[in-house]
Amino acid sequence: xxxxxxxxxxxxxxxxxxxxxxxxxxxxxxxxxxxxxxxxxxxxxxxxxxxxxxxxxxxxxxxxxxxxxxxxxxxxxxxxxxxxxxxxxxxxxxxxxxxxxxxxxxxxxxxxxxxxxxxxxxxxxxxxxxxxxxxxxxxxxxxxxxxxxxxxxxxxxxxxxxxxxxxxxxxxxxxxxxxxxxxxxxxxxxxxxxxxxxxxxxxxxxxxxxxxxxxxxxxxxxxxxxxxxxxxxxxxxxxxxxxxxxxxxxxxxxxxxxxxxxxxxxxxxxxxxxxxxxxxxxxxxxxxxxxxxxxxxxxxxxxxxxxxxxxxxxxxxxxxxxxxxxxxxxxxxxxxxxxxxxxxxxxxxxxxxx
Amino acid sequence: xxxxxxxxxxxxxxxxxxxxxxxxxxxxxxxxxxxxxxxxxxxxxxxxxxxxxxxxxxxxxxxxxxxxxxxxxxxxxxxxxxxxxxxxxxxxxxxxxxxxxxxxxxxxxxxxxxxxxxxxxxx
Numbered sequence: 001x002x003x004x005x006x007x008x009x010x011x012x013x014x015x016x017x018x019x020x021x022x023x024x025x026x027x028x029x030x031x032x033x034x035x036x037x038x039x040x041x042x043x044x045x046x047x048x049x050x051x052x053x054x055x056x057x058x059x060x061x062x063x064x065x066x067x068x069x070x071x072x073x074x075x076x077x078x079x080x081x082x083x084x085x086x087x088x089x090x091x092x093x094x095x096x097x098x099x100x101x102x103x104x105x106x107x108x109x110x111x112x113x114x115x116x117x118x119x120x121x122x123x124x125x126x127x128x129x130x131x132x133x134x135x136x137x138x139x140x141x142x143x144x145x146x147x148x149x150x151x152x153x154x155x156x157x158x159x160x161x162x163x164x165x166x167x168x169x170x171x172x173x174x175x176x177x178x179x180x181x182x183x184x185x186x187x188x189x190x191x192x193x194x195x196x197x198x199x200x201x202x203x204x205x206x207x208x209x210x211x212x213x214x215x216x217x218x219x220x221x222x223x224x225x226x227x228x229x230x231x232x233x234x235x236x237x238x239x240x241x242x243x244x245x246x247x248x249x250x251x252x253x254x255x256x257x258x259x260x261x262x263x264x265x266x267x268x269x270x271x272x273x274x275x276x277x278x279x280x281x282x283x284x285x286x287x288x289x290x291x292x293x294x295x296x297x298x299x300x301x302x303x304x305x306x307x308x309x310x311x312x313x314x315x316x317x318x319x320x321x322x323x324x325x326x327x328x329x330x331x332x333x334x335x336x337x338x339x340x341x342x343x344x345x346x347x348x349x350x351x352x353x354x
Numbered sequence: 355x356x357x358x359x360x361x362x363x364x365x366x367x368x369x370x371x372x373x374x375x376x377x378x379x380x381x382x383x384x385x386x387x388x389x390x391x392x393x394x395x396x397x398x399x400x401x402x403x404x405x406x407x408x409x410x411x412x413x414x415x416x417x418x419x420x421x422x423x424x425x426x427x428x429x430x431x432x433x434x435x436x437x438x439x440x441x442x443x444x445x446x447x448x449x450x451x452x453x454x455x456x457x458x459x460x461x462x463x464x465x466x467x468x469x470x471x472x473x474x475x476x477x
Binding site: 081083141146147148149151152153154159160161162163164166175179 | 380383385402406408434435436437439440441442444445449451459460461462464469
Protein backbone atom coordinates (compact mmCIF):
# COMPACT_ATOMS: atom_id res chain seq x y z
CA UNK A 1 0.00 0.00 0.00
CA UNK A 2 1.27 3.48 -0.87
CA UNK A 3 2.40 5.51 2.16
CA UNK A 4 0.04 8.41 3.03
CA UNK A 5 2.70 11.08 2.48
CA UNK A 6 3.47 9.84 -1.02
CA UNK A 7 -0.26 9.67 -1.77
CA UNK A 8 -0.65 13.30 -0.78
CA UNK A 9 2.23 14.24 -3.03
CA UNK A 10 0.74 12.27 -5.90
CA UNK A 11 -2.69 13.83 -5.44
CA UNK A 12 -1.16 17.29 -5.28
CA UNK A 13 0.64 16.70 -8.55
CA UNK A 14 -2.49 15.31 -10.22
CA UNK A 15 -4.54 18.31 -9.08
CA UNK A 16 -1.84 20.69 -10.28
CA UNK A 17 -1.79 18.94 -13.66
CA UNK A 18 -5.58 19.18 -13.87
CA UNK A 19 -5.45 22.89 -13.08
CA UNK A 20 -2.78 23.53 -15.69
CA UNK A 21 -4.72 21.47 -18.24
CA UNK A 22 -7.83 23.47 -17.46
CA UNK A 23 -5.98 26.73 -18.04
CA UNK A 24 -4.16 25.55 -21.14
CA UNK A 25 -7.07 24.06 -23.05
CA UNK A 26 -9.24 27.15 -22.93
CA UNK A 27 -7.51 29.63 -25.27
CA UNK A 28 -6.97 27.19 -28.13
CA UNK A 29 -10.52 25.89 -28.16
CA UNK A 30 -12.42 29.09 -27.45
CA UNK A 31 -10.56 31.64 -29.51
CA UNK A 32 -10.31 29.99 -32.92
CA UNK A 33 -13.26 27.70 -33.47
CA UNK A 34 -16.56 28.97 -34.84
CA UNK A 35 -18.98 26.23 -33.90
CA UNK A 36 -22.74 26.41 -33.72
CA UNK A 37 -23.78 28.45 -30.72
CA UNK A 38 -27.11 29.10 -29.06
CA UNK A 39 -29.36 31.18 -31.30
CA UNK A 40 -32.78 32.83 -31.40
CA UNK A 41 -33.39 32.00 -35.04
CA UNK A 42 -34.72 28.77 -36.52
CA UNK A 43 -34.04 28.11 -40.19
CA UNK A 44 -36.10 25.51 -42.03
CA UNK A 45 -36.05 24.05 -45.52
CA UNK A 46 -39.45 24.86 -47.01
CA UNK A 47 -39.04 23.49 -50.51
CA UNK A 48 -36.72 21.66 -52.88
CA UNK A 49 -37.65 22.42 -56.47
CA UNK A 50 -37.89 20.30 -58.48
CA UNK A 51 -38.43 17.65 -55.79
CA UNK A 52 -35.73 14.99 -55.53
CA UNK A 53 -35.08 12.19 -53.08
CA UNK A 54 -31.35 11.81 -53.81
CA UNK A 55 -30.40 14.74 -51.59
CA UNK A 56 -31.28 15.42 -47.96
CA UNK A 57 -30.84 19.00 -46.78
CA UNK A 58 -30.93 19.73 -43.05
CA UNK A 59 -30.26 22.76 -40.91
CA UNK A 60 -28.06 22.12 -37.88
CA UNK A 61 -27.77 24.18 -34.72
CA UNK A 62 -30.95 26.16 -35.28
CA UNK A 63 -29.63 28.29 -38.13
CA UNK A 64 -25.89 27.76 -38.03
CA UNK A 65 -25.02 25.04 -40.52
CA UNK A 66 -26.52 23.62 -43.70
CA UNK A 67 -25.90 19.89 -44.00
CA UNK A 68 -26.24 18.10 -47.31
CA UNK A 69 -26.40 14.31 -47.50
CA UNK A 70 -26.18 12.85 -51.00
CA UNK A 71 -27.23 9.36 -52.07
CA UNK A 72 -24.23 7.35 -53.37
CA UNK A 73 -23.96 7.47 -57.14
CA UNK A 74 -25.29 11.04 -57.29
CA UNK A 75 -23.24 14.12 -58.12
CA UNK A 76 -24.17 17.48 -56.59
CA UNK A 77 -22.58 20.86 -57.11
CA UNK A 78 -23.29 23.63 -54.57
CA UNK A 79 -22.89 27.09 -56.04
CA UNK A 80 -21.24 29.87 -54.06
CA UNK A 81 -22.39 33.44 -53.53
CA UNK A 82 -21.14 34.47 -56.96
CA UNK A 83 -22.66 31.33 -58.50
CA UNK A 84 -19.17 29.85 -58.77
CA UNK A 85 -18.50 26.16 -57.98
CA UNK A 86 -18.15 25.94 -54.20
CA UNK A 87 -18.72 22.33 -53.07
CA UNK A 88 -18.77 19.20 -55.18
CA UNK A 89 -20.34 16.02 -53.82
CA UNK A 90 -18.92 13.33 -56.07
CA UNK A 91 -20.64 10.06 -56.96
CA UNK A 92 -18.06 8.05 -54.99
CA UNK A 93 -18.95 9.83 -51.74
CA UNK A 94 -16.02 12.22 -51.71
CA UNK A 95 -16.88 15.85 -50.97
CA UNK A 96 -14.44 18.46 -52.25
CA UNK A 97 -14.27 22.21 -51.65
CA UNK A 98 -13.05 24.79 -54.15
CA UNK A 99 -10.00 26.51 -52.63
CA UNK A 100 -10.28 29.26 -55.29
CA UNK A 101 -13.87 30.11 -54.36
CA UNK A 102 -14.33 33.25 -52.21
CA UNK A 103 -17.30 31.47 -50.63
CA UNK A 104 -14.95 28.91 -49.10
CA UNK A 105 -13.30 31.60 -46.99
CA UNK A 106 -16.41 33.64 -46.31
CA UNK A 107 -18.03 30.53 -44.84
CA UNK A 108 -15.21 29.95 -42.36
CA UNK A 109 -17.06 32.01 -39.75
CA UNK A 110 -20.71 32.23 -38.74
CA UNK A 111 -20.94 35.95 -39.49
CA UNK A 112 -18.64 35.78 -42.49
CA UNK A 113 -14.91 36.18 -42.99
CA UNK A 114 -12.91 38.04 -45.61
CA UNK A 115 -11.72 36.07 -48.62
CA UNK A 116 -8.01 36.43 -49.44
CA UNK A 117 -7.07 38.33 -52.64
CA UNK A 118 -6.08 35.10 -54.39
CA UNK A 119 -9.65 33.77 -54.13
CA UNK A 120 -11.31 34.29 -57.51
CA UNK A 121 -14.78 33.11 -58.47
CA UNK A 122 -13.76 33.04 -62.12
CA UNK A 123 -10.64 30.92 -61.58
CA UNK A 124 -10.62 27.21 -62.38
CA UNK A 125 -11.65 25.22 -59.30
CA UNK A 126 -8.93 23.90 -57.02
CA UNK A 127 -10.64 21.01 -55.25
CA UNK A 128 -9.66 19.98 -51.75
CA UNK A 129 -11.25 16.95 -50.07
CA UNK A 130 -13.27 17.79 -46.95
CA UNK A 131 -15.33 14.61 -46.49
CA UNK A 132 -15.52 11.08 -47.84
CA UNK A 133 -18.96 9.85 -46.76
CA UNK A 134 -21.27 11.85 -49.04
CA UNK A 135 -22.23 14.36 -46.35
CA UNK A 136 -20.92 17.75 -45.29
CA UNK A 137 -22.06 20.70 -43.21
CA UNK A 138 -21.06 24.33 -43.73
CA UNK A 139 -21.94 27.87 -42.65
CA UNK A 140 -24.15 29.04 -45.50
CA UNK A 141 -24.81 32.74 -45.05
CA UNK A 142 -27.90 32.51 -47.22
CA UNK A 143 -29.49 30.40 -44.49
CA UNK A 144 -29.07 32.60 -41.43
CA UNK A 145 -29.55 36.17 -40.25
CA UNK A 146 -26.23 37.86 -40.96
CA UNK A 147 -26.77 41.30 -39.50
CA UNK A 148 -25.01 42.38 -36.31
CA UNK A 149 -28.32 43.59 -34.83
CA UNK A 150 -31.81 42.17 -34.39
CA UNK A 151 -34.11 42.39 -37.41
CA UNK A 152 -35.49 45.93 -37.20
CA UNK A 153 -39.27 46.17 -37.18
CA UNK A 154 -39.66 42.48 -36.37
CA UNK A 155 -40.36 40.57 -33.19
CA UNK A 156 -40.34 37.01 -31.91
CA UNK A 157 -42.52 34.83 -34.09
CA UNK A 158 -41.83 36.81 -37.28
CA UNK A 159 -40.10 35.50 -40.36
CA UNK A 160 -36.76 37.26 -40.79
CA UNK A 161 -35.16 35.60 -43.82
CA UNK A 162 -35.97 33.88 -47.08
CA UNK A 163 -33.35 32.65 -49.50
CA UNK A 164 -32.51 30.10 -52.16
CA UNK A 165 -29.47 27.84 -52.07
CA UNK A 166 -28.75 26.76 -55.65
CA UNK A 167 -27.66 23.17 -56.32
CA UNK A 168 -26.91 21.25 -59.47
CA UNK A 169 -27.99 17.62 -59.01
CA UNK A 170 -26.77 15.24 -61.70
CA UNK A 171 -26.63 18.15 -64.14
CA UNK A 172 -30.05 19.63 -63.32
CA UNK A 173 -30.62 22.84 -61.37
CA UNK A 174 -32.36 22.37 -58.01
CA UNK A 175 -33.36 25.26 -55.74
CA UNK A 176 -33.44 24.75 -51.98
CA UNK A 177 -35.57 27.46 -50.39
CA UNK A 178 -35.06 28.22 -46.72
CA UNK A 179 -36.78 30.59 -44.31
CA UNK A 180 -35.73 31.67 -40.85
CA UNK A 181 -38.02 32.61 -37.96
CA UNK A 182 -37.26 34.57 -34.80
CA UNK A 183 -38.04 32.29 -31.86
CA UNK A 184 -39.51 33.40 -28.51
CA UNK A 185 -37.21 33.68 -25.51
CA UNK A 186 -36.91 30.51 -23.42
CA UNK A 187 -38.65 29.91 -20.10
CA UNK A 188 -36.79 30.98 -16.96
CA UNK A 189 -38.06 27.92 -15.06
CA UNK A 190 -34.99 25.73 -15.79
CA UNK A 191 -32.72 28.53 -14.60
CA UNK A 192 -34.69 28.98 -11.37
CA UNK A 193 -34.76 25.22 -10.80
CA UNK A 194 -31.05 24.94 -11.50
CA UNK A 195 -30.33 27.75 -9.08
CA UNK A 196 -32.27 25.98 -6.34
CA UNK A 197 -30.56 22.65 -7.00
CA UNK A 198 -27.13 24.27 -7.06
CA UNK A 199 -27.90 26.23 -3.90
CA UNK A 200 -29.02 23.14 -2.01
CA UNK A 201 -25.93 21.26 -3.17
CA UNK A 202 -23.67 24.14 -2.13
CA UNK A 203 -25.26 24.25 1.32
CA UNK A 204 -24.91 20.48 1.63
CA UNK A 205 -21.23 20.76 0.66
CA UNK A 206 -20.70 23.47 3.29
CA UNK A 207 -22.49 21.41 5.99
CA UNK A 208 -20.61 18.24 5.08
CA UNK A 209 -17.26 20.03 4.92
CA UNK A 210 -17.50 20.68 8.68
CA UNK A 211 -17.95 16.99 9.43
CA UNK A 212 -16.20 14.81 6.85
CA UNK A 213 -12.96 15.04 4.92
CA UNK A 214 -14.41 13.65 1.67
CA UNK A 215 -17.05 16.37 1.59
CA UNK A 216 -16.67 17.33 -2.05
CA UNK A 217 -18.36 14.07 -3.09
CA UNK A 218 -21.61 15.98 -2.54
CA UNK A 219 -20.85 17.99 -5.68
CA UNK A 220 -20.32 14.98 -7.95
CA UNK A 221 -23.92 14.49 -9.21
CA UNK A 222 -24.13 18.04 -10.58
CA UNK A 223 -20.63 17.83 -12.06
CA UNK A 224 -21.52 14.53 -13.74
CA UNK A 225 -24.74 16.09 -15.08
CA UNK A 226 -22.61 18.89 -16.57
CA UNK A 227 -20.37 16.32 -18.27
CA UNK A 228 -23.44 14.54 -19.68
CA UNK A 229 -24.92 17.83 -20.93
CA UNK A 230 -21.59 18.81 -22.47
CA UNK A 231 -20.99 15.41 -24.05
CA UNK A 232 -24.43 15.30 -25.65
CA UNK A 233 -23.90 18.77 -27.08
CA UNK A 234 -20.46 17.76 -28.35
CA UNK A 235 -21.84 14.65 -30.08
CA UNK A 236 -24.97 16.30 -31.48
CA UNK A 237 -23.32 17.88 -34.51
CA UNK A 238 -20.87 16.50 -37.12
CA UNK A 239 -17.17 16.91 -36.43
CA UNK A 240 -16.69 19.49 -39.21
CA UNK A 241 -18.88 21.94 -37.27
CA UNK A 242 -16.08 22.30 -34.73
CA UNK A 243 -17.89 21.95 -31.42
CA UNK A 244 -15.06 22.50 -28.90
CA UNK A 245 -13.90 19.71 -26.61
CA UNK A 246 -14.15 22.13 -23.69
CA UNK A 247 -17.90 21.55 -23.92
CA UNK A 248 -17.41 18.26 -22.04
CA UNK A 249 -13.76 18.38 -20.99
CA UNK A 250 -14.14 21.32 -18.61
CA UNK A 251 -16.78 19.66 -16.40
CA UNK A 252 -14.82 16.39 -16.75
CA UNK A 253 -11.90 18.15 -15.04
CA UNK A 254 -14.32 19.09 -12.27
CA UNK A 255 -15.46 15.48 -11.89
CA UNK A 256 -11.85 14.25 -11.79
CA UNK A 257 -10.88 16.83 -9.17
CA UNK A 258 -13.92 16.23 -6.99
CA UNK A 259 -13.60 12.47 -7.24
CA UNK A 260 -9.91 12.61 -6.41
CA UNK A 261 -10.60 14.88 -3.46
CA UNK A 262 -13.42 12.67 -2.19
CA UNK A 263 -11.38 9.47 -2.31
CA UNK A 264 -7.95 10.62 -1.24
CA UNK A 265 -9.04 13.55 0.90
CA UNK A 266 -9.69 11.26 3.83
CA UNK A 267 -5.97 11.21 4.47
CA UNK A 268 -5.33 14.83 3.67
CA UNK A 269 -8.04 17.40 4.26
CA UNK A 270 -6.02 20.11 2.59
CA UNK A 271 -6.04 18.21 -0.71
CA UNK A 272 -9.79 17.63 -0.43
CA UNK A 273 -10.32 21.37 0.03
CA UNK A 274 -7.94 22.31 -2.79
CA UNK A 275 -9.68 19.80 -5.05
CA UNK A 276 -13.03 21.41 -4.23
CA UNK A 277 -11.66 24.81 -5.28
CA UNK A 278 -10.35 23.35 -8.54
CA UNK A 279 -13.63 21.54 -9.21
CA UNK A 280 -15.57 24.71 -8.43
CA UNK A 281 -13.45 26.79 -10.80
CA UNK A 282 -13.93 24.23 -13.56
CA UNK A 283 -17.71 24.28 -13.07
CA UNK A 284 -17.74 28.09 -13.09
CA UNK A 285 -15.70 28.19 -16.29
CA UNK A 286 -18.01 25.68 -17.96
CA UNK A 287 -21.08 27.64 -16.92
CA UNK A 288 -19.43 30.80 -18.25
CA UNK A 289 -18.68 29.20 -21.60
CA UNK A 290 -22.25 27.91 -21.87
CA UNK A 291 -23.97 31.06 -20.58
CA UNK A 292 -25.49 32.04 -23.95
CA UNK A 293 -27.67 28.93 -23.76
CA UNK A 294 -29.61 30.53 -20.91
CA UNK A 295 -30.88 33.43 -23.03
CA UNK A 296 -31.16 31.91 -26.49
CA UNK A 297 -34.22 30.09 -27.75
CA UNK A 298 -32.30 27.25 -29.40
CA UNK A 299 -29.33 25.30 -28.06
CA UNK A 300 -27.35 23.15 -30.53
CA UNK A 301 -27.79 19.90 -28.63
CA UNK A 302 -29.91 16.77 -28.89
CA UNK A 303 -30.49 16.88 -25.14
CA UNK A 304 -33.64 18.57 -23.84
CA UNK A 305 -33.02 22.31 -23.55
CA UNK A 306 -34.36 22.35 -19.97
CA UNK A 307 -31.72 19.79 -18.94
CA UNK A 308 -28.89 21.80 -20.48
CA UNK A 309 -30.05 25.08 -18.91
CA UNK A 310 -30.66 23.50 -15.49
CA UNK A 311 -27.18 21.96 -15.60
CA UNK A 312 -25.56 25.32 -16.39
CA UNK A 313 -27.15 27.25 -13.55
CA UNK A 314 -26.74 24.47 -10.98
CA UNK A 315 -23.07 24.15 -11.98
CA UNK A 316 -22.56 27.92 -11.66
CA UNK A 317 -24.15 28.17 -8.21
CA UNK A 318 -22.48 25.02 -6.91
CA UNK A 319 -19.14 26.05 -8.42
CA UNK A 320 -19.27 29.38 -6.61
CA UNK A 321 -20.14 27.56 -3.39
CA UNK A 322 -17.28 25.08 -3.76
CA UNK A 323 -14.79 27.87 -4.40
CA UNK A 324 -16.03 29.85 -1.40
CA UNK A 325 -16.10 26.91 1.04
CA UNK A 326 -12.93 25.30 -0.28
CA UNK A 327 -10.96 28.56 -0.36
CA UNK A 328 -12.04 29.46 3.18
CA UNK A 329 -10.90 26.08 4.45
CA UNK A 330 -7.60 26.28 2.55
CA UNK A 331 -6.89 29.75 3.96
CA UNK A 332 -7.74 28.56 7.46
CA UNK A 333 -5.28 25.67 7.17
CA UNK A 334 -2.56 28.00 5.92
CA UNK A 335 -2.73 30.17 9.06
CA UNK A 336 0.11 29.73 11.58
CA UNK A 337 -2.19 28.38 14.29
CA UNK A 338 -3.37 25.57 12.06
CA UNK A 339 0.16 24.87 10.86
CA UNK A 340 0.95 23.54 14.31
CA UNK A 341 -1.94 21.05 14.13
CA UNK A 342 -1.84 17.56 12.70
CA UNK A 343 -2.95 16.38 9.24
CA UNK A 344 -2.93 19.89 7.70
CA UNK A 345 -0.66 21.66 5.28
CA UNK A 346 2.31 21.28 7.61
CA UNK A 347 2.65 17.57 6.93
CA UNK A 348 2.18 18.05 3.19
CA UNK A 349 4.84 20.74 3.02
CA UNK A 350 7.29 18.40 4.83
CA UNK A 351 6.78 15.74 2.19
CA UNK A 352 7.00 18.25 -0.63
CA UNK A 353 10.34 19.59 0.56
CA UNK A 354 12.00 16.27 1.27
CA UNK B 355 0.83 24.60 -5.02
CA UNK B 356 1.97 27.89 -6.58
CA UNK B 357 1.63 26.32 -10.03
CA UNK B 358 -1.91 25.26 -9.24
CA UNK B 359 -2.87 28.73 -8.05
CA UNK B 360 -1.31 30.27 -11.17
CA UNK B 361 -3.17 27.85 -13.40
CA UNK B 362 -6.44 28.62 -11.65
CA UNK B 363 -5.83 32.34 -12.07
CA UNK B 364 -5.09 31.86 -15.77
CA UNK B 365 -8.21 29.76 -16.23
CA UNK B 366 -10.38 32.30 -14.45
CA UNK B 367 -8.86 35.15 -16.43
CA UNK B 368 -9.46 33.37 -19.70
CA UNK B 369 -13.08 32.69 -18.79
CA UNK B 370 -13.62 36.34 -17.89
CA UNK B 371 -11.92 37.42 -21.09
CA UNK B 372 -14.27 35.24 -23.10
CA UNK B 373 -17.24 37.05 -21.58
CA UNK B 374 -16.68 40.26 -23.57
CA UNK B 375 -19.43 41.16 -26.02
CA UNK B 376 -20.18 43.46 -28.95
CA UNK B 377 -21.16 46.86 -27.64
CA UNK B 378 -21.83 48.62 -30.96
CA UNK B 379 -25.54 49.33 -30.81
CA UNK B 380 -25.85 51.13 -34.18
CA UNK B 381 -28.79 53.36 -35.11
CA UNK B 382 -32.25 53.00 -33.60
CA UNK B 383 -35.50 52.38 -35.48
CA UNK B 384 -39.20 52.40 -34.75
CA UNK B 385 -42.12 51.05 -36.71
CA UNK B 386 -44.61 53.68 -37.76
CA UNK B 387 -46.85 52.65 -40.62
CA UNK B 388 -48.35 56.17 -40.82
CA UNK B 389 -45.01 57.96 -41.10
CA UNK B 390 -44.48 60.06 -44.21
CA UNK B 391 -41.43 58.38 -45.75
CA UNK B 392 -38.42 60.53 -46.60
CA UNK B 393 -37.02 57.71 -48.71
CA UNK B 394 -39.02 55.15 -50.65
CA UNK B 395 -37.72 52.14 -52.55
CA UNK B 396 -39.56 49.40 -54.42
CA UNK B 397 -38.35 45.85 -54.97
CA UNK B 398 -39.98 44.79 -58.26
CA UNK B 399 -41.72 41.52 -58.92
CA UNK B 400 -39.27 38.92 -60.20
CA UNK B 401 -36.34 40.34 -58.25
CA UNK B 402 -35.64 36.97 -56.61
CA UNK B 403 -35.63 35.14 -59.93
CA UNK B 404 -33.28 37.77 -61.35
CA UNK B 405 -30.90 37.27 -58.44
CA UNK B 406 -31.02 33.49 -58.95
CA UNK B 407 -30.08 34.04 -62.60
CA UNK B 408 -27.08 36.09 -61.54
CA UNK B 409 -28.49 39.48 -62.49
CA UNK B 410 -27.29 42.17 -60.07
CA UNK B 411 -29.97 44.48 -58.67
CA UNK B 412 -29.41 48.03 -57.47
CA UNK B 413 -32.62 49.00 -55.75
CA UNK B 414 -31.10 50.80 -52.77
CA UNK B 415 -27.86 52.81 -52.81
CA UNK B 416 -24.77 51.15 -51.39
CA UNK B 417 -24.59 53.93 -48.80
CA UNK B 418 -27.68 55.65 -47.43
CA UNK B 419 -27.19 58.79 -45.35
CA UNK B 420 -30.18 59.88 -43.28
CA UNK B 421 -31.09 61.89 -40.18
CA UNK B 422 -32.91 61.09 -36.97
CA UNK B 423 -36.63 61.65 -37.46
CA UNK B 424 -36.61 60.74 -41.14
CA UNK B 425 -38.37 57.60 -42.32
CA UNK B 426 -37.77 54.95 -44.97
CA UNK B 427 -40.34 52.89 -46.83
CA UNK B 428 -39.48 49.68 -48.69
CA UNK B 429 -42.20 48.16 -50.86
CA UNK B 430 -41.61 44.56 -51.87
CA UNK B 431 -43.65 43.51 -54.91
CA UNK B 432 -41.71 40.25 -55.27
CA UNK B 433 -42.93 36.76 -54.39
CA UNK B 434 -39.85 36.33 -52.22
CA UNK B 435 -38.76 38.12 -49.05
CA UNK B 436 -35.54 40.15 -49.18
CA UNK B 437 -32.92 41.19 -46.63
CA UNK B 438 -32.23 44.91 -46.90
CA UNK B 439 -29.66 45.97 -44.33
CA UNK B 440 -31.19 45.73 -40.86
CA UNK B 441 -34.61 44.84 -42.28
CA UNK B 442 -36.32 41.81 -43.73
CA UNK B 443 -39.16 42.72 -46.06
CA UNK B 444 -41.43 39.76 -46.63
CA UNK B 445 -43.05 38.86 -49.93
CA UNK B 446 -45.58 41.53 -50.98
CA UNK B 447 -45.00 43.46 -47.75
CA UNK B 448 -44.37 47.14 -47.17
CA UNK B 449 -42.04 48.11 -44.36
CA UNK B 450 -41.87 51.62 -42.91
CA UNK B 451 -39.24 52.56 -40.34
CA UNK B 452 -38.43 55.84 -38.62
CA UNK B 453 -34.86 56.54 -37.51
CA UNK B 454 -34.91 57.26 -33.78
CA UNK B 455 -31.21 57.52 -32.90
CA UNK B 456 -27.93 58.17 -34.64
CA UNK B 457 -25.43 55.50 -35.61
CA UNK B 458 -23.89 53.58 -38.45
CA UNK B 459 -24.95 50.17 -39.69
CA UNK B 460 -23.11 47.93 -42.13
CA UNK B 461 -24.71 44.71 -43.21
CA UNK B 462 -26.06 42.42 -45.89
CA UNK B 463 -28.31 43.72 -48.63
CA UNK B 464 -29.49 41.25 -51.25
CA UNK B 465 -30.80 43.95 -53.56
CA UNK B 466 -27.52 45.78 -54.15
CA UNK B 467 -24.72 44.49 -56.41
CA UNK B 468 -22.17 44.72 -53.59
CA UNK B 469 -24.40 42.64 -51.32
CA UNK B 470 -23.86 45.28 -48.63
CA UNK B 471 -25.66 48.32 -47.28
CA UNK B 472 -24.03 51.07 -45.26
CA UNK B 473 -26.63 53.07 -43.37
CA UNK B 474 -25.54 56.30 -41.70
CA UNK B 475 -28.05 58.03 -39.43
CA UNK B 476 -26.94 61.53 -38.37
CA UNK B 477 -28.33 63.27 -35.27
